[in-house]
Amino acid sequence: MLKIDLKGAVAVIKQEKARLVAVQAPEGLKPRLASIMEEIEEKSGARAFAFLDPCFGACDAADERAKALGADLLLHFGHSQLLAKHALQTIYLPLRHGLDEKKLAVLAEKAGRLLKEKGIERAALCGTVQFLPFLPALKKMLEKNKIAAFVGKGKNTLNGQVLGCNYSAVKSVERKAGAVLFLGDGLFHPLGISFCTEKPVFLLDPLQGEAKMLAGERGLFLRKRIAAIELAKQANSVAVWASSKRGQRRMRLALQLKKKAEAAGKKALVFVSDFINPDYLLGVQADAIVCTACPRIALDDSASYKKPVLNPSEFLIALGEKKLEEYCFEELLGE
Ligand code: SF4
Numbered sequence: 001m002l003k004i005d006l007k008g009a010v011a012v013i014k015q016e017k018a019r020l021v022a023v024q025a026p027e028g029l030k031p032r033l034a035s036i037m038e039e040i041e042e043k044s045g046a047r048a049f050a051f052l053d054p055c056f057g058a059c060d061a062a063d064e065r066a067k068a069l070g071a072d073l074l075l076h077f078g079h080s081q082l083l084a085k086h087a088l089q090t091i092y093l094p095l096r097h098g099l100d101e102k103k104l105a106v107l108a109e110k111a112g113r114l115l116k117e118k119g120i121e122r123a124a125l126c127g128t129v130q131f132l133p134f135l136p137a138l139k140k141m142l143e144k145n146k147i148a149a150f151v152g153k154g155k156n157t158l159n160g161q162v163l164g165c166n167y168s169a170v171k172s173v174e175r176k177a178g179a180v181l182f183l184g185d186g187l188f189h190p191l192g193i194s195f196c197t198e199k200p201v202f203l204l205d206p207l208q209g210e211a212k213m214l215a216g217e218r219g220l221f222l223r224k225r226i227a228a229i230e231l232a233k234q235a236n237s238v239a240v241w242a243s244s245k246r247g248q249r250r251m252r253l254a255l256q257l258k259k260k261a262e263a264a265g266k267k268a269l270v271f272v273s274d275f276i277n278p279d280y281l282l283g284v285q286a287d288a289i290v291c292t293a294c295p296r297i298a299l300d301d302s303a304s305y306k307k308p309v310l311n312p313s314e315f316l317i318a319l320g321e322k323k324l325e326e327y328c329f330e331e332l333l334g335e
Contacts, residue, residue: 002078002095002130004032006039009075009091013044016089018073022066023050025077029095040075054275056294057163058082059247059332063090080129080158082166083247094129094158099206104134107204108141110211111181114202115147118213120178122148123202126160126170126193127183131206135160138183138204150176162189164296165332167196174199187217188300192329194218222327225299228308232318235287235308237267243293244274247332250292250312257290257312264319278304290315295330 013021021040025033030052037048049069051062058079063086066074073089080094115123123142125135139149151160154169161169162182170180174197182190183204194201194214201214232238238261242254254270261268273280276293278301289309291297298309311330316322 002029003098004029004036004077004093004095006036006043006093009093010040010043012089012091013040013046013073016073018044018046018071018089020071020073021046021048022062022069022071022074023048023077024055024060024062024066024074025050026055026079029077036077046072056296057247058092059165059294060245061086061090061247063087064246078129080161082156082163084156094132096133097130097206099131099134101137103206103209104137105141107206107209107211108138108145111202111204112142112145112147114211114213115179118179118200120200121146122177122179123150124170124173124177124180124199125149125151125183126162126180128163128185128189129158129161131183132158132161134183134206138181142181149181162193164188164192164299165294165330167192167329167331171196187214188296190214191218191221195328224302225314225327226324228298228302228310229314229318229324231308232288232290232310232315235266237286237288238269238315239281239284239286239289240268240270241276241281241289241291241293242270242272243276244272245293248293250332253312254292257292257315260316260319260321261290278306281305281307288315295332299329 033050040048061076063074067088075091077093078095081092135151142149150173152169152173153159157166157169170193179200180193181202185205185207190201190203204211240254240257242251258268258270276297289307291309295311298311302309
């Protein structure tokens with residue numbers, strides 16, 4: 001269960017004398033939106049409203065929309081700050097998992113054993129925002145077990161934090177380490193890490209209590225992406241799809257890709273939407289889609305699309321402008 005503490009936010013709302021507060025939260029928190037707004041209204045005296053649009057990351061801060069609607073302040077739940085500037089005061093409330101120290105110790109022990117089996121004595125630590133508060137404790141536990149551990153500093157991220165589009169924290173310390181340890185769940189981020197470093201990647205899943213080394217998953221993932229790249233090579237027409245979201249706007253890149261596709265003899269048109277939804281493509285004629293928005297759309301959601309969906313760097317591989325050996329996850333870095 002993710003912990004929500006509104007004390008700090010209420011104090012800022014009172015201090016800033018905000019009268020109307022906008023609330024933005026990821027899908028998983030929707031059932032708790034009503035109680036969040038009620039608590040804000042009751043404890044701060046301000047009025048609140050919540051956005052219902054899906055929100056997948058801090059790249060999608062609704063500060064501009066909140067300002068247009070007359071809000072004095074935006075509370076953005078579930079993510080840490082990524083964007084440098086905001087149209088109005090924005091408070092980020094990244095949520096943390098309630099992880100038991102004993103479970104973390106068991107996980108650290110398992111990870112230490114795996115590392116020792118591979119003869120690795122130095123590790124870079126990273127994780128998703130919900131698990132970041134546990135990295136210092138994990139570091140101590142590993143060090144007790146004679147594994148030197150390092151937490152890197154990324155660009156526009158918290159110490160040790162990885163995002164689907166930002167692995168700079170790992171890159172900042174990978175040279176010191178023989179392996180990268182990821183604290184979190186799911187395969188997406190460990191795969192992203194594996195493409196930004198040559199060091200072995202270990203997954204420490206606190207929810208399942210499991211530690212393992214990433215192995216065949218990387219090759220399997222890459223084979224699927226190569227299949228999409230091959231289809232894009234054959235494509236006669238391409239839809240370049242850009243998002244108007246705050247942290248995903250890459251219009252210049254979309255126009256550059258259109259130009260490159262045309263130079264390669266393909267017909268290419270640029271389409272824009274805020275939310276990227278497969279249904280929006282109904283009626284759009286194109287053999288392949290190049291999406292300049294969140295890289296997870298092409299990598300995670302490709303099954304929802306009838307045509308191959310590629311990230312810009314994958315499309316450059318299809319056009320022969322980049323080598324497959326250089327494959328990596330698209331980095332947006334909050335720009
Ligand atoms: S663009 Fe980056 S921060 Fe935004 S949803 Fe995608 S991976 Fe997350």
